[in-house]
Amino acid sequence: MKKILLLLLILLLTGCYNYRELNDLAIVSAIGIDYKDNNFEVSIQIVNPKKQQDSSSANEPDFIIYKSKAKTLQEAFRNVVDTSPNRIYGSHLEILIISEEIAKNHMDKLFDFFAREPEARSEFNILIAKNSTPNDQISIITPLINLSATNIKTLIETNSQNLATTVKLTFNETFNQYLNPYLEIILPSLELIGEEEKGQEQENIAQTNTNNKVKLSTIAIFKNNKLIGYLSEEESKGLNILLNKANISLISSKYHDNYIVSEIDNIKTKFDIDVYKKEVNITIKGHSIINEVNSNINIKDPKVIDNIDKNIENELKKIIENTIYTTQNTYNSDVIGIRDMFYKKDPNYLKKNYSNWDEIFKQIKFNINIDLKLYEKGNTTGGSLYEKNHY
Amino acid sequence: MEKIIEKLKKETNNLSDIIYRIKYINNQKIYIIYNEPLVSSDKISDFIIRSLDNIDKTYKNKIDLYSVILNDINNFKVTQINNYQDIVFYLHNGFTIILFENNTALAFETKRNLSRSISSPTTETTLRSANDAFVEDIQTNTGLIKRRIKTNNLWIKNIQIGKQSNTKVSLFYINNITDKKLVKKVEEQLKKINIDSIIDSSTIKNLIENENKNAFPTIATSERPDRASNALLEGKIVILVDNSPFALILPNFLNDIFKSTEDNYGKAINVSFTRLIRFIAFFITLLTPAVYIAIITYNQEMLPTQLLISFASQRSLVPFPAFFEALLMILSFEILRESDLRIPNFSSSALSIVGALILGEAAVNAGIVSPIMIIVISVTAISALLFTEPEVIYAIRIYRIIFMLASAIMGLIGVIFIFIFFILKLSSLYSFGKPYLIPYAPTSITGLKNSFIKLSTKKQNKRNPYLSKNKIKYRSDTK
Numbered sequence: 001m002k003k004i005l006l007l008l009l010i011l012l013l014t015g016c017y018n019y020r021e022l023n024d025l026a027i028v029s030a031i032g033i034d035y036k037d038n039n040f041e042v043s044i045q046i047v048n049p050k051k052q053q054d055s056s057s058a059n060e061p062d063f064i065i066y067k068s069k070a071k072t073l074q075e076a077f078r079n080v081v082d083t084s085p086n087r088i089y090g091s092h093l094e095i096l097i098i099s100e101e102i103a104k105n106h107m108d109k110l111f112d113f114f115a116r117e118p119e120a121r122s123e124f125n126i127l128i129a130k131n132s133t134p135n136d137q138i139s140i141i142t143p144l145i146n147l148s149a150t151n152i153k154t155l156i157e158t159n160s161q162n163l164a165t166t167v168k169l170t171f172n173e174t175f176n177q178y179l180n181p182y183l184e185i186i187l188p189s190l191e192l193i194g195e196e197e198k199g200q201e202q203e204n205i206a207q208t209n210t211n212n213k214v215k216l217s218t219i220a221i222f223k224n225n226k227l228i229g230y231l232s233e234e235e236s237k238g239l240n241i242l243l244n245k246a247n248i249s250l251i252s253s254k255y256h257d258n259y260i261v262s263e264i265d266n267i268k269t270k271f272d273i274d275v276y277k278k279e280v281n282i283t284i285k286g287h288s289i290i291n292e293v294n295s296n297i298n299i300k301d302p303k304v305i306d307n308i309d310k311n312i313e314n315e316l317k318k319i320i321e322n323t324i325y326t327t328q329n330t331y332n333s334d335v336i337g338i339r340d341m342f343y344k345k346d347p348n349y350l351k352k353n354y355s356n357w358d359e360i361f362k363q364i365k366f367n368i369n370i371d372l373k374l375y376e377k378g379n380t381t382g383g384s385l386y387e388k389n390h391y
Numbered sequence: 392m393e394k395i396i397e398k399l400k401k402e403t404n405n406l407s408d409i410i411y412r413i414k415y416i417n418n419q420k421i422y423i424i425y426n427e428p429l430v431s432s433d434k435i436s437d438f439i440i441r442s443l444d445n446i447d448k449t450y451k452n453k454i455d456l457y458s459v460i461l462n463d464i465n466n467f468k469v470t471q472i473n474n475y476q477d478i479v480f481y482l483h484n485g486f487t488i489i490l491f492e493n494n495t496a497l498a499f500e501t502k503r504n505l506s507r508s509i510s511s512p513t514t515e516t517t518l519r520s521a522n523d524a525f526v527e528d529i530q531t532n533t534g535l536i537k538r539r540i541k542t543n544n545l546w547i548k549n550i551q552i553g554k555q556s557n558t559k560v561s562l563f564y565i566n567n568i569t570d571k572k573l574v575k576k577v578e579e580q581l582k583k584i585n586i587d588s589i590i591d592s593s594t595i596k597n598l599i600e601n602e603n604k605n606a607f608p609t610i611a612t613s614e615r616p617d618r619a620s621n622a623l624l625e626g627k628i629v630i631l632v633d634n635s636p637f638a639l640i641l642p643n644f645l646n647d648i649f650k651s652t653e654d655n656y657g658k659a660i661n662v663s664f665t666r667l668i669r670f671i672a673f674f675i676t677l678l679t680p681a682v683y684i685a686i687i688t689y690n691q692e693m694l695p696t697q698l699l700i701s702f703a704s705q706r707s708l709v710p711f712p713a714f715f716e717a718l719l720m721i722l723s724f725e726i727l728r729e730s731d732l733r734i735p736n737f738s739s740s741a742l743s744i745v746g747a748l749i750l751g752e753a754a755v756n757a758g759i760v761s762p763i764m765i766i767v768i769s770v771t772a773i774s775a776l777l778f779t780e781p782e783v784i785y786a787i788r789i790y791r792i793i794f795m796l797a798s799a800i801m802g803l804i805g806v807i808f809i810f811i812f813f814i815l816k817l818s819s820l821y822s823f824g825k826p827y828l829i830p831y832a833p834t835s836i837t838g839l840k841n842s843f844i845k846l847s848t849k850k851q852n853k854r855n856p857y858l859s860k861n862k863i864k865y866r867s868d869t870k
Contacts, residue, residue: 004793007812014801021713022687022706027699049703091692092699121692150696 023049026086029063030095030149032134033073033110035102041069042076043135045149046084061202062146065139073113090120094149096171097127097134097190103220103227107185111178114171122172125156128189128220128227136196137214143205148214155216156188164246165236166216178225182340182350184333185222186239189230191215223333231326238323241284241316242336244269250291253315255308258294262312264372265289273338275346278360280338282320283369288312289376293383298390305374313370324366334361392492395475396422402479409482416447419456422490424478429485431503438465439487439499457491468500480557506531512614515779517653524614529559529633535616536563536631540623544568550581552595556588560595563619563629568854568861570626573823577628577641592635600641600822606786609822611643618652626859642822642858644829646842648783649673654845663844669777670843676774676787680717681794681806683767687713689802705761714799716760720768721795723750725788728772829857837862 030045044066051060068079080088102110114120129137138148145151160168166188169177177183194212198204204212218236221229231239240246248265267286273279290299290308297304327335339357343350353360396411403409412423423443425435442464450459461469470486472478473495478488485502506528513524525532537545548562560581564574580599589595592612600609613619614636619629622640630639649669654662686693687702694702709716727746731739750768754760771791775784790813797805820827830838838855840846853862 007809012800016800018689018802020688020691022691022699022703023709025691025703027696027703029696047700047703049700049707051704089691092696094696147700 020087020089024086025089026084028088028090028093029147030097030138030152031093032097032129032138033102034099034133034135035106039069039071040073040076041067041135042073042080043067043138044077044080044084044088045138046088047147059202061141063148065135067135073109090117093120093124094153095127095138096124097129097137099129099134100227103128103187103222105226107178107222107225111175115175122175123170125153125169126171126174126187127152128187130189130191130217130230132192132196136199137190137192139196140192140199140212140214141202141204142213143210152190152214155214159216160240160245160247162248163237164240164249165218165233167219167236167240167243167245180340182343183337184335185225186335187220187222189217189220191217221327221331221333221335223331228331228333231323234319235323235326238319239327239335241267242269242282242320242323251288251312251315251319253311255311256295256297259292260290260294260308260311261292262374263289263291264312264316271341273341273345275342275349278364279367280341280364281367281369283371284316284320285371286373288372288374290374290378293385295383296385296389297383298386299377299383309372309374312374313372316372317368317370320368320370321366328362328364332358332362338364392420392422392490392494395478395490395494398475399424399479414443416443416460417450417454417456420492421456423487424482424490425487425501426482426485429483429503429505430487430501434501435487439489439501441465457493457495457497460489461497464499466499466501470498472496472498483557509535515613515615515618515652517651520653520656521617523616525616525631525636525638527634527636529561529631532616532631532636532638533561536620536623536629539616539620540565545623548578550578552581552584552586553589554587556590558589559633560589561631563623563631565623565626568624568626568859569628570859573642574628576823577630581630589632590634592630592632592637592639595630595632596639605816605820606782606789607645607817607820607827608780608782608786609641609643609820609827611640611647611780612637613640614638615652621652621655626854626861642825644822644825645817645827646830646838648778648780649843650841651779659845659847666843666845672774672777673787676771677791678794678806678810679767679771679774680721680791681798682803683764684713684717684795685798685802685806688799693803702763705763708758709761710758712799713764714795716764717768717795720750720760720764721771721792724768724772825857830855833857
């Protein structure tokens with residue numbers, strides 16, 4: 001018994017360090033950061049714990065936005081305490097939305113603050129507010145998933161698993177891209193549809209057709225840690241495939257007069273680099289499934305299947321070529337990570353040519369090999385139109 | 392003769408329960424002495440008085456009454472006594488004593504049946520197994536064990552303990568299986584006992600185990616003869632105490648609290664699953680409140696966001712710290728449990744309604760506890776009820792509170808800290824010289840075959856080497 005008492009006394013020496021009752025915490029789910037007039041404008045989305053599942057709190061909002069502003073990020077976050085009665089608790093941060101202004105000029109400050117903050121979990125996603133302010137985007141009340149942060153996070157998750165038009169990156173991964181001198185940052189972006197004022201009212205989710213909502217947009221391209229532009233949807237798909245981040249994507253290719261839509265999955269991209277010839281051979285392998293056939297063709301015919309297969313491959317090749325062209329020429333930003341591959345292959349070469357990489361990158365020749373295996377055609381064996389005509 | 396009667400009357404303060412009847416047989420005076428509450432009057436009149444009358448009629452000449460009575464009386468258990476102490480002893484054991492003029496005496500067994508008949512067990516119920524339980528009478532209990540183990544090797548040592556109660560204590564073991572040193576050790580400890588009375592077997596239990604050193608029991612109690620027999624065959628010792636329906640089984644290990652009698656009869660694969668559930672329940676009942684408090688007050692980042700939000704919304708109306716909340720609920724549950732054990736059956740339904748209302752609906756509505764806390768405490772409480780041994784439940788309860796204190800002070804680190812302490816404490820424990828954590832530490836492959844999983848009966852063909860030198864218990868020649 002004496003031993004037990006002694007041990008319990010040792011426990012008391014810690015003085016309940018880090019004790020915080022759940023009631024005293026303001027759980028931060030999303031943060032929006034904007035930069036205006038030499039000031040950081042921070043809006044913090046806090047989960048409203050009083051919102052219960054019962055009817056008595058039906059009118060309570062699911063989350064509350066606190067705003068503050070200061071010349072540095074830390075000060076801005078501390079100033080929130082002026083308005084929030086509870087301590088800000090950042091471990092459950094899910095979404096960080098930054099304005100284009102931040103993305104263009106203040107990425108360094110942002111990374112420093114969030115990497116230094118011990119409480120923030122490094123699993124949150126960063127997005128760029130494309131056509132409105134971050135504050136507006138996190139304030140929108142969303143249906144189905146009540147908490148708008150979770151809503152956005154789920155959007156990214158679902159998109160990367162089904163369409164791959166945006167990129168799913170945690171803060172940690174983005175920070176690694178930032179620290180690596182041979183890589184460029186890419187971030188997903190977010191658009192606001194409708195009016196932001198109305199989107200913040202409870203009536204927004206009282207209708208079946210929600211007018212005001214957020215929509216995932218395409219990948220934002222950085223160069224030297226500064227935002228320079230956005231890819232198109234097709235190019236985003238291409239970039240995801242090149243970065244081996246796409247599991248499943250859709251490709252619609254023209255066949256004769258109409259479209260054939262196919263889903264491609266199990267995509268694996270391999271790079272083979274020849275440093276001195278400045279040549280990159282890209283091999284993309286994967287499976288494709290026919291999802292929709294609009295033309296009057298017989299898919300039972302092996303010849304037709306071969307044609308379709310080639311068609312899909314060509315379409316994918318076009319997408320990849322477009323993507324590479326855009327990154328190479330339009331933005332001249334090495335988001336595919338070719339520089340990193342060069343560095344791993346031959347560090348000395350890259351060290352010598354580090355300063356004129358932009359020029360080298362433009363000269364690199366890409367050879368694209370695509371090998372897709374069509375292995376599923378769906379339930380109607382021949383194509384519905386063909387079956388109907390040849391009944 | 393008269394002197395003895397005088398002495399007896401004086402010592403018992405002329406107790407009216409003791410009947411002294413004078414009878415003249417063959418013109419010789421004898422005393423028939425018996426203790427009325429303990430004897431059956433039928434037996435006395437049928438077998439003793441009638442036999443004596445017959446003797447009186449048959450023998451007209453002067454005879455040696457002592458030997459004639461010894462031979463002719465219709466009773467199967469006769470003891471010859473020649474000192475005063477024995478007279479007293481047999482008198483208080485329900486014997487009828489015939490005292491002769493030359494101060495010799497004969498004692499005839501005329502016990503009244505004071506114990507209830509064999510009924511089904513109440514504290515260790517099973518679905519499929521023998522349904523008899525020990526009763527208060529040690530003779531019946533001995534019979535119940537002997538009926539299951541019919542061998543000369545079932546050895547019994549009888550010891551009288553208790554200066555006032557003179558209780559019969561029987562130590563059972565199987566001679567060619569049980570460790571001799573263990574038997575000797577236990578026997579010595581039993582003989583050392585110097586106490587006024589033994590009313591129940593638990594008195595012996597408390598005297599021979601280190602009562603206050605540890606909360607977990609190093610001696611198991613059971614009212615099932617089949618469990619006692621199984622333990623004997625494993626190489627354990629069973630102690631039966633007169634007037635107690637609970638046999639003591641020793642040594643007892645931590646692993647034994649996860650076993651139930653029924654496990655011996657079930658299919659190995661199904662038993663293994665049940666065992667796993669008991670293991671999980673053990674840790675649930677030990678750790679759930681502590682881990683919940685730690686997560687909710689220190690380590691909120693451990694939870695998925697959705698769950699944290701749900702916890703926060705449930706806790707938002709509760710003004711107390713989580714630790715106090717948990718303590719309050721555990722306290723009220725323990726009060727409820729204790730009162731449920733004590734009150735007579737007819738008021739238990741009222742109790743359960745009040746309990747359900749107070750612990751459930753009303754406490755939440757009043758904002759004293761959060762719904763999640765009720766779930767935590769319920770799961771904890773239900774899991775504890777899996778263990779039949781009350782001592783185990785109480786031991787778990789003590790450690791649960793220690794875990795909770797640690798988590799309230801240091802969070803998850805505190806829980807881990809106390810958990811290490813808990814394991815150390817258990818592994819430093821011995822049950823009659825055998826490590827308490829057998830077969831986990833020290834590891835015994837044979838023992839592990841019947842631990843958190845149970846292998847098929849064919850594969851369990853050896854005894855635990857820590858219990859018995861006679862290892863082979865079953866040889867599976869048929870395949």
